[in-house]
Amino acid sequence: MPPRSFTYDAQGIACVAGARIPDLASAFGTPLYLIDEGELRTRITEYAAAAGAENLAYASKALLIGRVAKLIEEAGMLLDVVGQGELEFALRVGFPAERILLHGVYKSAAALRLAAKEGVGRIVVDSLEEIPAIAKASRDSGRAQDILIRLQLGIDPHTHPSLATSVPLSQFGISLDDGQALEAVRLALAADGVVLRGYHSHIGSAITELAPFRLAAEALGAFAVAVQTETGFWPDELDLGGGLGIQEGAPTPLAVVEEARDGLAPYAADLGRPLPRLIFEPGRYLVGPSGITVYRVVGRKRVGDGRTYLFVDGGMSDNPRPSLYGSYPLMLATHEAGGETEEVDIAGLHCETGDVLARGVLLPPLHAGDYLVALDTGAYNHSMSSHYNRVATPPVVFVRDGVARPATRRDSLADWLRFEVGI
Ligand SMILES: Cc1ncc(COP(=O)(O)O)c(C=O)c1O
Numbered sequence: 001m002p003p004r005s006f007t008y009d010a011q012g013i014a015c016v017a018g019a020r021i022p023d024l025a026s027a028f029g030t031p032l033y034l035i036d037e038g039e040l041r042t043r044i045t046e047y048a049a050a051a052g053a054e055n056l057a058y059a060s061k062a063l064l065i066g067r068v069a070k071l072i073e074e075a076g077m078l079l080d081v082v083g084q085g086e087l088e089f090a091l092r093v094g095f096p097a098e099r100i101l102l103h104g105v106y107k108s109a110a111a112l113r114l115a116a117k118e119g120v121g122r123i124v125v126d127s128l129e130e131i132p133a134i135a136k137a138s139r140d141s142g143r144a145q146d147i148l149i150r151l152q153l154g155i156d157p158h159t160h161p162s163l164a165t166s167v168p169l170s171q172f173g174i175s176l177d178d179g180q181a182l183e184a185v186r187l188a189l190a191a192d193g194v195v196l197r198g199y200h201s202h203i204g205s206a207i208t209e210l211a212p213f214r215l216a217a218e219a220l221g222a223f224a225v226a227v228q229t230e231t232g233f234w235p236d237e238l239d240l241g242g243g244l245g246i247q248e249g250a251p252t253p254l255a256v257v258e259e260a261r262d263g264l265a266p267y268a269a270d271l272g273r274p275l276p277r278l279i280f281e282p283g284r285y286l287v288g289p290s291g292i293t294v295y296r297v298v299g300r301k302r303v304g305d306g307r308t309y310l311f312v313d314g315g316m317s318d319n320p321r322p323s324l325y326g327s328y329p330l331m332l333a334t335h336e337a338g339g340e341t342e343e344v345d346i347a348g349l350h351c352e353t354g355d356v357l358a359r360g361v362l363l364p365p366l367h368a369g370d371y372l373v374a375l376d377t378g379a380y381n382h383s384m385s386s387h388y389n390r391v392a393t394p395p396v397v398f399v400r401d402g403v404a405r406p407a408t409r410r411d412s413l414a415d416w417l418r419f420e421v422g423i
Contacts, residue, residue: 001248001289002332002375003036012336014373018402021294021334025371028397029410030296031314033382037071037400040290040378044075050254051280053077057101059242059283060086062379065396066093067407068287073099078121080242080281084111091118101148101239101281105171109133116141124200124239125149126173128184135193144193148200148239149184151176153219157204157212157243160325165241166203166216173201176223185227196233198276199223202241205284206327208250210259216240217263224276225267234271238264239279246288246376253285284379291378293318293394294334297370298349308344310366315348316355317391319374319381323354329374331357337364346372350389382408387416 005017014021017036025032047056057078060069064086070093072079079095081087083104090100097118102111105126115123116137123134125147138145152173153166165172174181188196203216220238228234240260244253251259260278268275295312302308321327331346341362348355357374366372385393396407417423 003039008336014334017399025294031394032294033396035398037398043286047253050257057281059281062283063287069093069095112137123147131187135191139193146197147194150200155203157207159204159206163205198235198237200239205243206245207243208245210251214259214263217260221264221267234273235276238276242281242283244285288379293374293377295372297366309347310344315350317388328358332373334371
């Protein structure tokens with residue numbers, strides 16, 4: 001869906017956050033990532049109203065740049081980072097360590113040392129063998145580390161298979177079925193240097209149904225009860241991960257939060273225990289629809305079956321999602337259609353048959369030099385971008401009340417040459 005501010009002005013020119021998109025394209029070049037700052041702030045406010053800002057950990061993998069980290073910090077939220085790279089980046093741009101949750105199937109010894117030294121708020125344990133490693137790093141640093149144990153609940157979130165993260169045989173989390181999860185709890189409770197705060201589960205991404213969130217909450221509740229019976233431990237936190245989709249008809253943040261509370265409440269009530277603090281880790285919901293990508297049409301071609309390709313000056317290097325998941329963004333012209341339309345496929349300029357951004361799109365006839373906008377590209381575009389075919393990563397520009405503020409710049413040949421050795 002377009003950001004709420006997206007509109008065509010009286011001259012039929014597409015605008016976002018009070019600025020004309022073609023003007024932004026000529027000022028900053030294309031491809032261009034635009035973030036509607038007002039939309040992002042509104043989405044943060046909506047989620048925070050449902051869960052409490054202090055219980056929201058933005059999943060920074062969706063889009064990790066300094067400006068977004070700052071906004072998340074100012075909103076009073078937590079930050080979810082994966083591995084050493086995101087951790088170092090978040091710390092370097094000034095995000096407070098105590099509000100960071102460190103994730104990852106593998107966390108290097110250096111990442112654990114850094115987390116311990118800086119006082120990272122939570123480490124989310126993803127395997128049994130991590131527990132002694134975290135405990136050692138925290139003992140060496142002289143402070144105890146709060147941890148959550150990530151559970152593999154075996155729940156199908158009805159999303160793309162590559163986005164389902166808690167199904168049986170997934171590489172994420174610790175399995176409930178074979179007793180490993182209980183063993184992890186026992187290890188954590190016995191380990192000197194860690195403090196077990198509770199459990200974590202992220203069942204997947206781009207989820208459009210409410211039921212899987214309910215099932216996850218119930219599975220966490222049932223596990224918490226089983227552990228309490230075995231060990232006496234009752235969690236004071238449960239982190240339900242992120243995953244809320246942005247497609248038309250997807251549940252609201254409030255519905256997800258209420259479903260999770262309702263799913264868990266009976267388990268706590270049965271034992272006469274307080275409902276643990278509930279944490280959520282939204283990524284896509286916050287930044288996805290806040291971002292759009294502007295392309296310039298660079299050419300057109302008819303192929304044998306009569307279809308027309310429009311070529312744009314970006315593609316899979318700035319948005320790998322169509323080729324990874326078949327997830328085509330909605331594309332709009334920056335000049336309002338004045339009647340005549342044609343059906344086109346939109347291809348990127350990379351040397352790969354899969355580099356098709358959208359198929360069967362109805363647009364006014366466009367030619368080289370015209371602009372096109374892809375919607376919902378704020379999440380998992382910039383953060384998953386590549387330099388395939390030595391195409392530069394577009395800059396991210398924030399727009400608010402008609403004013404554009406660059407947040408990153410386009411990289412260049414000069415940047416890449418700096419990484420070369422011995423030429
Ligand atoms: C552990 C964890 N939390 C949160 C998220 C964010 O998911 P989404 O962007 O779908 O909200 C992810 C995404 O993969 C994740 O792995």
